[in-house]
Amino acid sequence: MSTATAQFDLTVQRFDPSKDEKPYWADYTVEVEESGRVLDALHYIKWYIDGSLALRRSCAHGICGSDAMMINGHNRLACKVLCRDLDQPIKVEPIQGLKVEKDLIVDMETFFAGYAAVKPWLINRSSEPTTERLQSPEQRERYDDTTKCILCAACTTACPIFWGDDEYIGPAAIVNAHRFIYDSRDDGAHERLEILSSREGAFRCRTTFNCTDACPRGIKVTEAIQEVKRSILYKKL
Numbered sequence: 001m002s003t004a005t006a007q008f009d010l011t012v013q014r015f016d017p018s019k020d021e022k023p024y025w026a027d028y029t030v031e032v033e034e035s036g037r038v039l040d041a042l043h044y045i046k047w048y049i050d051g052s053l054a055l056r057r058s059c060a061h062g063i064c065g066s067d068a069m070m071i072n073g074h075n076r077l078a079c080k081v082l083c084r085d086l087d088q089p090i091k092v093e094p095i096q097g098l099k100v101e102k103d104l105i106v107d108m109e110t111f112f113a114g115y116a117a118v119k120p121w122l123i124n125r126s127s128e129p130t131t132e133r134l135q136s137p138e139q140r141e142r143y144d145d146t147t148k149c150i151l152c153a154a155c156t157t158a159c160p161i162f163w164g165d166d167e168y169i170g171p172a173a174i175v176n177a178h179r180f181i182y183d184s185r186d187d188g189a190h191e192r193l194e195i196l197s198s199r200e201g202a203f204r205c206r207t208t209f210n211c212t213d214a215c216p217r218g219i220k221v222t223e224a225i226q227e228v229k230r231s232i233l234y235k236k237l
């Protein structure tokens with residue numbers, strides 16, 4: 001059985017710092033399955049038109065978070081957006097606010113530094129349990145939404161505060177702090193809230209909601225940030 005294909009026009013931001021003075025737009029026409037995703041279109045360019053196109057991707061199924069990019073002006077995962085659902089030419093550029101290494105690949109160092117700063121691991125100072133640490137369904141529900149983060153950076157790089165100041169810890173880091181702050185088994189809430197009360201912490205957020213719109217996992221990012229702010233202000237979990 002043959003699969004129906006379709007043609008799509010794309011314009012992709014290209015930049016190779018070893019030879020280009022500045023980024024430029026390159027136009028391509030690709031032929032992929034009718035239900036092809038932007039990732040398939042980029043693969044077509046890389047495999048059949050210009051092998052020098054640089055992009056990150058791994059799972060191709062919305063799990064690894066490596067292919068966040070700006071598609072028609074919105075941060076999206078290229079593997080989750082169908083070409084046929086987009087206006088053409090489909091405009092593809094790197095996520096904003098991080099240094100471009102090549103084409104669609106950005107340097108994620110600043111992003112992961114913010115993530116590491118909030119101690120995104122379980123801190124538990126009680127003695128080693130003999131069985132697992134129990135938690136009620138209600139206790140688990142408290143932070144369920146923020147467990148869904150795949151660290152794609154779509155939220156942080158959609159935030160205008162982060163564009164202007166990459167010292168701002170950013171929404172992804174706050175989401176991952178939230179995931180542990182409200183975990184009943186964790187003892188590190190106080191130190192994380194202290195970190196997030198700093199000058200570059202949660203109060204830099206101006207509730208713009210770009211982060212919530214950008215999140216491919218549907219996490220209520222702004223709501224999580226507001227919850228963290230309230231815990232800092234009222235010293236209450």
Ligand code: SF4
Pocket residue numbers: 065148149150151152153154155156171172175214215216217218219221
């Ligand atoms: Fe990506 Fe959403 Fe996690 Fe932000 S909160 S890094 S947009 S999955």
Ligand code: F3S
Pocket residue numbers: 158159160161162170171204205206207208209210211212222225
């Ligand atoms: Fe930025 Fe999201 Fe706050 S876009 S300003 S972190 S609500």
Ligand code: FES
Pocket residue numbers: 056057058059060061062063064065066067077078079080
């Ligand atoms: Fe893994 Fe898209 S390639 S999320």
